[in-house]
Amino acid sequence: MSTETLSAEAPATDETGEARHMNMIEAINSALDVMLTRDSDVTLLGEDIGYFGGVFRCTAGLQEKHGKTRVFDTPISECGIIGVAVGMGAYGLRPVPEIQFADYIYPGLDQLISEAARLRYRSAAEFIAPMTVRSPFGGGIFGGQTHSQSPESIFTHVCGLKTVIPATPYDAKGLLISCIEDNDPVIFFEPKRIYNGPFDGYYDRPAKNWKGREDAQVPDGYYKIPLGKARTVTEGDAMTILAYGTMVHVAESVCREKGVAAEILDLRTLVPLDIEAIEASVKRTGRCLIVHEATRTSGFGAELSALVTERCFYHLEAPVERVTGFDTPYPHSLEWAYFPGPVRIGEAIDKILSE
Amino acid sequence: MATAKDGKGGNRPPLELHVPEPHYRPGDAVDFSHLSIPEPGAQPRPDEACDAKETHHLCDDLIRVLGDDDQAHGPWNPRLSPDTLRTMLREMALVRAFDMRMYRAQRQGKTSFYMKCTGEEATSVCATHALAADDMIFPSYRQQGCLIARGYELEEMINQIYSNKGDKLKGRQLPIMYCSKRLNFFTISGNLATQLPQATGFAMASASKGDSRIAATWVGEGSTAEGDFHSAMTFATVYNAPVIFNVINNQWAISSFSGFAGGERATFAARAVGYGIAGLRVDGNDALAVYAAERWAADRARSNGGPTLIEHFTYRAEGHSTSDDPTAYRSADEQDEWPLGDPVNRLKKHLIALGEWDEDRQAEQDAELDAMVKTAQKNAEKNGILGHGLHHPFHTMFEDVYEELPWNLKEQAEQAIRERAIKWPEGRPKS
Numbered sequence A: 001m002s003t004e005t006l007s008a009e010a011p012a013t014d015e016t017g018e019a020r021h022m023n024m025i026e027a028i029n030s031a032l033d034v035m036l037t038r039d040s041d042v043t044l045l046g047e048d049i050g051y052f053g054g055v056f057r058c059t060a061g062l063q064e065k066h067g068k069t070r071v072f073d074t075p076i077s078e079c080g081i082i083g084v085a086v087g088m089g090a091y092g093l094r095p096v097p098e099i100q101f102a103d104y105i106y107p108g109l110d111q112l113i114s115e116a117a118r119l120r121y122r123s124a125a126e127f128i129a130p131m132t133v134r135s136p137f138g139g140g141i142f143g144g145q146t147h148s149q150s151p152e153s154i155f156t157h158v159c160g161l162k163t164v165i166p167a168t169p170y171d172a173k174g175l176l177i178s179c180i181e182d183n184d185p186v187i188f189f190e191p192k193r194i195y196n197g198p199f200d201g202y203y204d205r206p207a208k209n210w211k212g213r214e215d216a217q218v219p220d221g222y223y224k225i226p227l228g229k230a231r232t233v234t235e236g237d238a239m240t241i242l243a244y245g246t247m248v249h250v251a252e253s254v255c256r257e258k259g260v261a262a263e264i265l266d267l268r269t270l271v272p273l274d275i276e277a278i279e280a281s282v283k284r285t286g287r288c289l290i291v292h293e294a295t296r297t298s299g300f301g302a303e304l305s306a307l308v309t310e311r312c313f314y315h316l317e318a319p320v321e322r323v324t325g326f327d328t329p330y331p332h333s334l335e336w337a338y339f340p341g342p343v344r345i346g347e348a349i350d351k352i353l354s355e
Numbered sequence B: 001m002a003t004a005k006d007g008k009g010g011n012r013p014p015l016e017l018h019v020p021e022p023h024y025r026p027g028d029a030v031d032f033s034h035l036s037i038p039e040p041g042a043q044p045r046p047d048e049a050c051d052a053k054e055t056h057h058l059c060d061d062l063i064r065v066l067g068d069d070d071q072a073h074g075p076w077n078p079r080l081s082p083d084t085l086r087t088m089l090r091e092m093a094l095v096r097a098f099d100m101r102m103y104r105a106q107r108q109g110k111t112s113f114y115m116k117c118t119g120e121e122a123t124s125v126c127a128t129h130a131l132a133a134d135d136m137i138f139p140s141y142r143q144q145g146c147l148i149a150r151g152y153e154l155e156e157m158i159n160q161i162y163s164n165k166g167d168k169l170k171g172r173q174l175p176i177m178y179c180s181k182r183l184n185f186f187t188i189s190g191n192l193a194t195q196l197p198q199a200t201g202f203a204m205a206s207a208s209k210g211d212s213r214i215a216a217t218w219v220g221e222g223s224t225a226e227g228d229f230h231s232a233m234t235f236a237t238v239y240n241a242p243v244i245f246n247v248i249n250n251q252w253a254i255s256s257f258s259g260f261a262g263g264e265r266a267t268f269a270a271r272a273v274g275y276g277i278a279g280l281r282v283d284g285n286d287a288l289a290v291y292a293a294e295r296w297a298a299d300r301a302r303s304n305g306g307p308t309l310i311e312h313f314t315y316r317a318e319g320h321s322t323s324d325d326p327t328a329y330r331s332a333d334e335q336d337e338w339p340l341g342d343p344v345n346r347l348k349k350h351l352i353a354l355g356e357w358d359e360d361r362q363a364e365q366d367a368e369l370d371a372m373v374k375t376a377q378k379n380a381e382k383n384g385i386l387g388h389g390l391h392h393p394f395h396t397m398f399e400d401v402y403e404e405l406p407w408n409l410k411e412q413a414e415q416a417i418r419e420r421a422i423k424w425p426e427g428r429p430k431s
């Protein structure tokens, strides 16, 4: 994060405040704190988020500061959590429900897909569902198949929902504030593997933390990163790499190690998608690699690949490649054979460059 | 900004949002005298064939058999032989010894995760003894006692916990998510409460085929908030399914006390009333009462009397899992003050009072059980521990997604093996 991009995206105002080091958990906590302070309609609810502050500590201290009726624990019912958030939105609140793990969002799908996502359309905008559903997602923590999934494409397939995935603490805060202020329902997936530090894809090397990184310098106050704007992580001509969440960091480290000057775009929001940035980059580089951790078949990479092919076909010098998780549940012991790590990404880069 | 309509709604009083709060938080002195704990033996025992309504007063009571005098009291005394009592005591102690060693194994980095059931051993071990061996168990994740009571080999359990090459589940599942079709123990899901409608469906199938097997399922009180719980109850009452719902009310769901599942207003057993099925509420730390209640429900289901909901009132004596630190949200005194004592200790004292056991034998048995677990652990470790290379071969990752391997998984399996060769051209280094 350079200061230029900071000022380009979000002009610093008095509200922005001093920047200091935060990991992604602290940045999310700070975004929630800022919004609870600014807007008395913002209400946080979810399993274990109140007194305890959440199993990943993202809401630590917020109940104590903002009170029990604005930050509270819920029954273990994802259908109930999202359903009551629809009702709270109908009253005029801005609920921010947490689903403890993305893998546990499925019991809430009817309320999300048939209700939250459709309220505006079916009531001709008389009722809206201005909620932001936060949930940790993705693998890399030996969580087995029910603490590791990346279900984003289930949601990107639903019209009426927005899907947002940050890759840095700075983005996490600015994007989350935008999501909370957005009048439509947003799924905000937090890549849990990088809560405490960026990940280069090498599970057998010492874990890194966010210390010392520009993108972990987070202003204390209010600032927004607009939805639908990708971030250029590295500039380059060799190829365009489209990624989001944890895989942004893995792709970056692979390119660095291989000495490949790729233009890596961190999509940040899948819906709405920054199609202009994608088109401009691919037309310039003529090559495109898509990287995500989710299973391959009907993954978001399929949508990206179709869009790039439709819009950039005559500029392409090699077929679009996808690097993804395998089409299996996330296995426990073979987690690192499943994960789309440096070897899988490296092979795809070589293949694209050999065309 | 959303505001109250018409200022404050004319002269109508302002509403208030109630958010439950547990009695005690860290540092608070604990006094459980508000809990009404009735005398053992005081609860009537209706006939198994009774109208469901006749059980409903028991939903606000607490079935207890073992008294402070260590004797068995009242009509719910199952009158088990000393041999059966000793077997249940042994298995509960084995569960505890197993939990202690596996917890330590996780702390030593041999696996990723573990969950103890300390204080809740009776609710699985003794309930399983009340079932027939071919009755189908649909467990949640804290029912290692069911498997141990059905004689599952410890080494198999540890192989699963280590996700090693001996693991029958091929290293796919999170530790403790066991499965044993041979022992009629359904595969455990990480997603809460899904097993409840499944148990109902199994019971409906058994009934539709004129079979004699029933189904029993377990769920934490916190998880009864899930829609699946209510679907299961509705189907069970509609089809009079031969199924037993064991709700383990151990007071806590991670950091949320039972009030967040509705426990401030009614008991969990009382949900049986609305669905019109039989309901029992039992002292879950009383091995005899647990056995008796489960046996009552099993006999009722087996004679086409339909489903029973049993609330086992107990206490989660330790953290939720190895990922949890309960001192962050509840008073450390709760466990010591828990008025229903410890299930292992209470059964031990009963057997001693009967003249059928003594402290020396208990100590000997504890040592023997610990040695048994240690041996099983050593043997399992020959098959590897998590993350040290001794796992199932890569291609097994792609099997069982479907019955047959489709083209995409064939290609991906080849890719996984190729990636391994790129990563370790000389084979995986020994660690």
Ligand SMILES: Cc1ncc(C[n+]2csc(CCOP(=O)(O)OP(=O)(O)O)c2C)c(N)n1
Binding pocket: A047, A076, A078, A100, A104, A107, B142, B190, B191, B192, B219, B220, B221, B222, B223, B224, B248, B250, B252, B253, B254, B316, B320
């Ligand atoms: C559908 C779903 N939502 C949330 C979770 C996360 N989770 C795992 S265990 C647990 C608490 C369950 O408490 P309870 O049912 O009381 O059982 P206990 O752990 O006390 O045995 C939660 C919220 C989950 N596994 N599945």
